[in-house]
Amino acid sequence: MIMGEADRVEVPFWFDPLCPWAWITSRWLLEVEQVRPVRADWRIMSLAYLNLVQREGKGLGEDYLELMKKAWGPVRVCAAAAEHAGPSVLGPLYTAIGTRLHNQRRRDDSTVITEALAAADLPVSLATAAASTGLDELIIASHHKAFDDVGLDVGTPILRVSDTTLFGPVITPAPRGEAAGRLWDGLVAVAATDGFFELKRTRSRKPSFD
Numbered sequence: 001m002i003m004g005e006a007d008r009v010e011v012p013f014w015f016d017p018l019c020p021w022a023w024i025t026s027r028w029l030l031e032v033e034q035v036r037p038v039r040a041d042w043r044i045m046s047l048a049y050l051n052l053v054q055r056e057g058k059g060l061g062e063d064y065l066e067l068m069k070k071a072w073g074p075v076r077v078c079a080a081a082a083e084h085a086g087p088s089v090l091g092p093l094y095t096a097i098g099t100r101l102h103n104q105r106r107r108d109d110s111t112v113i114t115e116a117l118a119a120a121d122l123p124v125s126l127a128t129a130a131a132s133t134g135l136d137e138l139i140i141a142s143h144h145k146a147f148d149d150v151g152l153d154v155g156t157p158i159l160r161v162s163d164t165t166l167f168g169p170v171i172t173p174a175p176r177g178e179a180a181g182r183l184w185d186g187l188v189a190v191a192a193t194d195g196f197f198e199l200k201r202t203r204s205r206k207p208s209f210d
Helices: 020-035 047-054 062-085 087-103 112-119 124-131 136-150 177-191
Strands: 009-015 038-044 158-161 164-167
Touching: 009 020, 009 136, 020 038, 020 087, 020 177, 038 062, 038 087, 038 136, 047 062, 047 136, 062 087, 062 112, 062 124, 062 136, 087 112, 112 124, 136 158, 136 164, 158 177, 164 177
Parallel strands: 009 038
Antiparallel strands: 009 158, 158 164
């Protein structure tokens, strides 16, 4: 059953459009919205800033370093879209970009951003923001609102449950229906536990976008 809007709890969720794991978790959170009284509050972070600036590129291979240099583009476009139309546009735009990058596997397709902007009813001219540093301070400020709490030894996705900022959940594929709700309930429980820091096991599957 779809929940009413009045009593929903906002869940800040920080994403970089390039991250496949954040994409899967974001689709799970949309499933949670259908079965629990929550609403995603989409916010931007930057894998490029995290890895190239905060971590100074340490331990990264050449291929990943090159990927990070390109990672500024999509998140800059998201920032420009939010400046143009308000933060509520981040959800539809993230869905449009992520569907093309991940589900359609079009990471090397230069038309993804303009297509996604059009799909979100935004001016395609916003694509020029990909090559501009003009909004980087806004991106970095949003980024720090997550990482100043959660720390630098994690990546994305980042979300906040009540007053607790957490990395994850890292899942594949995204649970659907009540299964999504049960995972949310577990996350609420651990977030409410004083002194809780980590649950983890080695990933043995590649991201699945089904």
